Amino acid sequence: MIKKIDHIGIAVGDLESAVEQYKKLGFEVKEIEEVEEQKVRVAMLPAGESKIELIQATSDDSPVAKFIEKKGEGIHHIAVNVENIETALKNAKGNGLQLIDEEPRIGAGGKKIAFVHPKSTKGVLLEFVEG
Numbered sequence: 001m002i003k004k005i006d007h008i009g010i011a012v013g014d015l016e017s018a019v020e021q022y023k024k025l026g027f028e029v030k031e032i033e034e035v036e037e038q039k040v041r042v043a044m045l046p047a048g049e050s051k052i053e054l055i056q057a058t059s060d061d062s063p064v065a066k067f068i069e070k071k072g073e074g075i076h077h078i079a080v081n082v083e084n085i086e087t088a089l090k091n092a093k094g095n096g097l098q099l100i101d102e103e104p105r106i107g108a109g110g111k112k113i114a115f116v117h118p119k120s121t122k123g124v125l126l127e128f129v130e131g
């Protein structure tokens with residue numbers, strides 16, 4: 001049911017300087033996009049079959065802003081591809097796991113996404129991405 005790691009999300013304070021740093025490491029920037037619903041701007045950096053997603057909060061009440069306030073910059077979540085996100089959520093819930101999103105929402109790239117609570121994943125915020 002889990003197909004692959006879609007991307008690893010990294011919370012950053014300033015997207016432009018983060019992008020410059022990652023370019024120096026050899027990454028290329030595929031696109032920079034604002035996801036208004038989540039109050040973030042994201043840059044997608046392809047890494048073979050996966051991506052690095054650099055995420056900057058666009059508002060102080062964005063979950064990413066709160067994350068950086070508490071923990072500083074760093075790995076924020078791991079995203080995995082699933083065939084059908086409704087099925088994946090139903091399955092996780094049915095197995096007694098705690099979800100942040102009971103229903104999918106639209107994330108970067110217009111894809112259906114949903115987050116699973118870190119309490120149910122040994123401390124790692126997990127994102128399902130359909131496709």
Ligand code: CO
Nearest residue numbers: 009053079127
């Ligand atoms: Co993500």
